[in-house]
Every structure is written in C-alpha cells, then in structure tokens.
Amino acid sequence: MKKLKIALIGYGKMGKAIEEIALQRGHTIVLKIDINTMDQFTKENLVQCDVAIEFTSPHSAVENIITCLRAGIAIISGSTGWLDRWEEVKTVCGQQQGALLYASNYSVGVNIFFEVNKRLAQLMNQHPDYEVSMTEIHHTEKKDAPSGTAITLAEQILENIGRKKQWVNQQSLSPGNLSIISERIDPAPGTHIVKYSSPIDDIEITHTAHSRKGFATGAVLAAEFLQGKKGIFSMKDVLGF
Template sequence: MNIALLGYGKMGKAIEEIALQKGHNIILRIHDQNLDELTTANLQQADVAIEFTSPQSAVHNILLCFGSGVPVVCGTTGWLKEMEMVQQKCKELGGTFLYASNFSIGVNIFFELNKKLAELMKHQVNYNVSMEEIHHTEKKDAPSGTAITLAEEIIKISQQKNKWVNHFSDVPNELSITSKRIDPAAGTHSVKYSSDVDDIEIIHTAHNRKGFAAGAVLAAEFIFNKKGVFSMKDVLNF
C-alpha cells in the first residue's frame, strides 16, 4: 500500500519503520514544518492515511481525508466530543474510518479483560474501583484516551460509578483516574478494585511504541478497499 503519514513524531516514525518492514510505501509525511503539503492532490496518491497529530488538528485532517476519498486510520486522542459528527460525515461521504484510543493488540485484549472483570465485580459493593495511567511527559492529553476507554467501559457496567474524574475522589459515584507523566514511560494502565480485605488489580505495561505502531499498520491493512466505520474489534475479530 501507499501510506500517507499525518503526523511524523515518535509514533509516526515508529509506524513508518513497521510499514516499510512489511513492504508498504510512505508517500507523504506531514509534520509541523510542511503543513502546506497536506492537500487533496497529495492525499489522493495514498491508499490509506494514518493520522497521529494533535487534538486541535485531528478532525480537520480526518475530514480532509474523507473529502479526498482516502481511508483514514486515526489514533489521536482528546477530540472525541466530535466523534459522532465525524462518523456521520464518513457515512454521508461514503468514506472509510477507523479510530482507536490504542492500537496495541495487548491493550485491546486488556480492554476485553477490563469489561469481564467489571461484570464480575458489579455486585461486589465492598470493593471500590480506581484507575492509574502513566505516560511520558510529552503526552498532550490527560487522562489518556486508553484510560478514558477503560473508564467508560467500567461505567457502562458498574452499579456504583456513573462518571470519571481525573483526580482522587472519595465520592461514591465517581471513578478516580490518576494521571502521571514520567519519562520515558511508553504507557502503563492499571484498574484496581480495593476492599478492606484485599485488592484485585489488572495492569498493562507497554515496553515501547512498537506494539502501537504494529497495530496501526494492521488497522490500515484491514480498511484497505473497505467502506464504513470500523474499530480494532473488527481488526482483531473480537
């Protein structure tokens, strides 16, 4: 495939490395210094675009891909209030879109474990659930998109929690997410159920960005020649 990389920071470069190893071509690399090259004509040279930029530019970039007829995989977090509009635009324009808060296969398995544990714990009123996420200091948003996904899945199932907050809270209905920024952490997420007698905790720790990059390339391969709105559940057949 010919791939356009929208965002050429650490993640973009990790994606490039994996894509080239798998025999794909990178035909466009967009970064802060060449934004003028992000045009419909240039995008249309690509079979798929992979978008990892910032919350401020993600929606514009996604809509530009739709308008250019180019399938787009997006891993940028922090813009999800506009997700419903973006998905609707994709359908209206007959586009192709796949968003994930995290492309790592391990994290997507962790998402499924989180939901299963939440189901098992929903009647256990003596346990309080809380979360922690740790990332590098260049991470622009807090809590992470992965943490929000985990929290929202718990809230859907829990009979005690109906909102998450990004600080410690002892309010019974609030799910506390503690965000830490420590270099060179690639990403750690933990979900803990605590009671007076014991703790139950699940943890995912990324060792580097290769898992995220490999998953993003896998997602790009999956949406090639497809139409519609997809997720990593479709890619991994969960």
C-alpha cells in the first residue's frame, strides 16, 4: 500500500481523529486547514498532497471540494447537507477528470447497516400494517438536521416502500410521510434507529457509534482506495458491496 501525503480540510474533532488513524497506518499529514489557516488553502500547497480529506460544514463543503478538484487532487468528502449542489460538483469533477469519493457516513458498520435497512424495507413493503419511523441522535455541535446518514436511510426506505412518498423532519401522521426525529444530546457521536410498528409487534434496527474512530478509519480506507482512480465513488465501492 502506498503511503499517502494527506491534506486535512477541516481540523476539528473529526479531522484530528482522521489524523490519528492516518498516522497509525503510515501516512503523512502535509496540510491542515481550518478557520485559522485558510491562507494555506492554495493550489501550490494542495499539489504537494496525494489526497484531501474534507470534513467541514454544509456552507463551505462545495467550495472546498471544487478547490481541490481544480488543483488536480483526489478528494474524500464527509461533509453533509450540501447535496442540493451535487450536480455542480459532479460537473466540475468531470471537467477536471478528477476523483471524488463522497459518503454520508464512512463507518464500515453504518454501511453494513445501510444494506440491512434496504433489505428490511423491501420485506416491509408487503406489510402495510407496519408504520415506519426514524430517530437520529447526535451531539449538539452537529450543524445539519436530519443527519446525512438519516437522509440516506430515509431515501432507501422511500425507494423500497411504495406507500411512503417523502421524509419530513418532524412527527407526522400523514400516511405518505416518513417521520425523522432529530435529537441533539451531548456527547452522542451518533445513533440511528429505524422502527416498524404494528398493533401486534415492533421491529427495530439500531446503529450506535461509540466514538469517531469508525468514521475516521473508513475515511482513511477511502483515501487509500481512491489512489490512481478517476471518477466518482462511494463507500459501496470501497467495501465491495
């Protein structure tokens, strides 16, 4: 495995967790960008790196991704809340013949959870007596609600359960709505619950993160996977699903 020179775009708690895992796996952190070091976020510095790993905010993610693509550097993005501009980013990636890997969640466990969620939704499509709802719990610094992971789970349910037409970020009694309840409680790294309730019984699947280590490990695995590739990828590619 090639040892990578990594740029960290966003050096908060997640960036520091990624740094720890990357160093353990023999990689080098060449550049650390946060609100205090934006003057270093230049093409001249980026081209010294093999890959950038970007975990910032919905408001800055797109500009960060495009800056890296235009510098010719492969980029891993874990920021959520910006997918309304996905086509713009996709176009720039194609124009630059770049490499982008985006996931709403980089945890290996969560990506397995995604596959379980899809299969369960397929099974429950035939059982209208079960009402489905979701809950997601994160720390109070989480800037978007619902979480990107919750949106991924919700979209999988909408794709597989015909009676559900849209998700809403509130409790709803409308039969076509999928309710997502967002709770912000410290120090929760992240819990996602999908629940099917009927008058007879309940079926519930839950993923609970105990730390940021799982997300960080997945992001570094994604960076290793992206080397030498062109195009747009996801964690399904990394994990071979």
